[in-house]
Amino acid sequence: MTAAPDPLTTTAAPPTTAELTSRFERAFGRLPDGVWQAPGRVNLIGEHTDYNEGFVLPFAIDKTARVAVGVRADSTIRLLSTYGDQGMFTTDVQGLDASAAKGWTKYPLGVMWALQQRGIAVPGLDLLLDSNVPLGAGLSSSHAIECAVVSALNELTGAGLAAEEMVLATQQAENDFVGAPTGIMDQSASLRGSKDHAVFLDCRDQSVRLVPFETEPAGLVMLVIDTKVSHSHADGGYASRRASCELGAEVLGVKALRDVQVADLEEASGLLDELTFRRVRHVVTENDRVLQTVDLLASEGPASIGALLDASHVSMRDDFEISCPELDLAVDTSRMHGAIGARMTGGGFGGAAIALTPVGSEQQVRNAVEQAFSDAGFKAPDIFTVAPAAGAMRIS
Structure with missing residues (x-):
């Protein structure tokens, strides 16, 4: 077995x-059987609720x-x-x-392994x-890597897995092969997303409702502020938060x-130690914020959800304690310079913040955040816009 490469990803313009x-063809001496793609996701709201069987709203x-894949006649994987x-x-x-x-090889290999656990014969492949x-x-x-791979293998093996089953297969790959105790939100958004919609996911039964989330007609853009602070879900911070949630549920008898x-x-505060209670309070109030956001998007549109995004960040910062100085600075500066709402997104301990921003304030927010990071002596952030896009699919 050859030495494994380092993790990859580049924000440069992708090849066609x-x-x-x-x-x-140059690398493997033949054409692939197809090319599949799967998107990343932004979680609009609902952080650390997924593994608590709650509600999330990613897009x-x-x-x-993207993966170009060709099936081999032998059992070799390249x-x-x-x-x-x-x-x-x-x-x-x-x-x-x-x-x-x-x-990065653990992600496609983990998907192959998870499919094998389901009795699916995975062929050798390039x-x-x-x-x-x-x-x-x-x-x-x-x-995104896992969902592109599972989409490709689902078709190439003729497994016929529904999206819900592919979600669970990639979760198993993450949990048992990669070693990250993640829920099902990310895979669900990547596999079941739709252009101009957020994915309202009930993590208890995997039911999905697509919620219109069209920022452009509302005169808004979604800015992502990548703080460049690296994080890993496989480390102790994520696992300890999950353990606190499980303890809270056990003590509360749910x-x-x-x-x-x-x-x-109020009753829970008298039954739990102070730390566990704060962890529980974040999850419970975050679930409620997701439901409120879904209702507001349906009734009033995206310009109405800013206060809920702000409250979500405060809860993650103070109760769940998964923010960091760079994320807090990105959120606070965005709000001070025109964003209608901002929060960290993802598992925490680094990563990105999102700022829902009027088009006319976009450059002002960008400039202010860049200046604030420079003044604080932080690494320069990467700031870009994202839009709700389609889910995983075959593209060639």
Whole structure:
């Protein structure tokens, strides 16, 4: 088995599908059987509610991972990325080993392994990956890779898995192969997203309702502020928050924190230690904010949700304690210079903030955030816009 390349992702202009196909042919000596893509996601609101069987409201974004895949006649797997001079990673489909998978290769290999656990015969294959979903920014670059791969293999193997089943397969890959205790939100957004809509997901039963989220007609843009502070879901911070939630549910005698209402928090405060209570309070109030956001988007449109985004960030900063100085600065500066609402997005401990901003204030917000980061001595942030985009699909 060859040495594994480092994680990849570039925000440079991606190659066209034809260029990706041509590069596959040069690398592997034949044309691929197809090219599939899956988007990253921004979570509009609903953080750390997914594994508590609660509600989330992400949307797929117009930045994607793409895989060109060709089935082989033998059991060899060859993986290559377009990013950097990383070399080819080679292994065998019959011996997939999480401990041997390094860097970005653990994501496609984890999907193959999870499909095997479902009794699906995964063939040997050649795979070329390209992604322009920013790495470590909380935009779910890893799930975009996994969802592109599972979409490709679902078709190439004839497995016929429904989207809900592909969501669970990629979750198993994350949990049991990659070692990240994530829920189902990211995969659901990537696999089930729709242009100009957010995905209202009930994480208990996987039911989805598409909620119109059209920023352009409302004169708004969604700015993403990548703080460049790296994070990893596989580290102890994420796992400890999940453990606190599980403890809270156990003490309160409920299946999951989804079953606790805002009105129950006063009683809960007398049953839980102070730290666990704050963790629980975030999840319970965040679930309520998701429901309020869905109602407001339906009745009044995106310009009405700013206060809920702000409240979500305060809860993550103070109760769940997953923000960081760079995220707080991005959020506070955005609000002071014209954004109608802002919050960190993603698992926390770094990554990105989002700022829902009037078109006329976009440049002012950009300039102010860049200046604030410079004044604070922080690394320069990467600031860009995203729009709700379609979910995973075959593109060639």
